[in-house]
């Protein structure tokens with residue numbers, strides 16, 4: 001770990017970007033977007049193990065523990081873009097909002113192998129749309145939402161803010177998914193079905209009826225395993 005950022009060797013034309021987070025999703029984003037963005041450093045909320053640090057160092061990134069002084073040092077060096085690499089929706093949203101307040105930009109990252117319809121509406125703020133995913137005609141995706149690998153959001157579907165659509169999950173035509181929700185891997189929301197409250201939908205579930213009570217739902221068709229009012 002280093003005490004202060006050394007950005008003097010950045011000669012790339014790509015925009016410098018800070019990677020906020022150091023877990024699995026950080027590795028995924030680094031791998032996926034390193035050709036498009038000039039990742040500068042990993043900023044973690046904890047001290048990483050030697051192995052974890054070595055992983056990022058081998059990719060050319062220094063690792064820092066987050067602090068106000070550190071973030072200000074990057075800002076003062078005109079490194080103003082950051083991606084929040086955390087799968088947890090609430091934590092990702094809170095950190096992103098705090099970084100925005102400090103003056104950072106949280107750009108949307110869209111992999112070139114994602115298939116985005118020309119009439120889809122994608123928030124420019126903080127979306128992470130990974131390879132193989134698809135957003136159909138007139139569908140919309142809110143800010144700070146992750147579409148993980150091979151996630152599909154079909155035509156006219158509405159996905160809220162700070163949602164995570166896991167790998168191979170599907171939001172079918174005209175369906176909706178409330179802000180803050182997780183749609184687990186391989187889960188499906190059937191056409192025109194509305195998830196109106198923040199829901200955690202288990203891997204492989206099929207959502208065949210509207211959800212208007214926040215909670216955790218699993219199975220085919222879905223059943224609640226607990227609710228949050």
Ligand SMILES: CC(C)(COP(=O)(O)OP(=O)(O)OC[C@H]1O[C@@H](n2cnc3c(N)ncnc32)[C@H](O)[C@@H]1OP(=O)(O)O)[C@@H](O)C(=O)NCCC(=O)NCCS
Nearest residue numbers: 148166167183184185200201202203204216217218219225
């Ligand atoms: C739904 C989920 C969040 C529940 O997690 P949890 O609250 O820790 O729940 P537990 O593991 O304690 O399981 C509670 C019960 O639900 C069952 N269950 C959990 N997930 C299930 C699923 N996806 N489908 C069917 N049943 C499931 C468990 O078998 C258990 O049943 P039991 O009480 O009869 O033993 C989680 O299992 C899941 O599916 N997460 C999605 C993961 C994912 O896709 N992440 C994307 C990362 S990229």
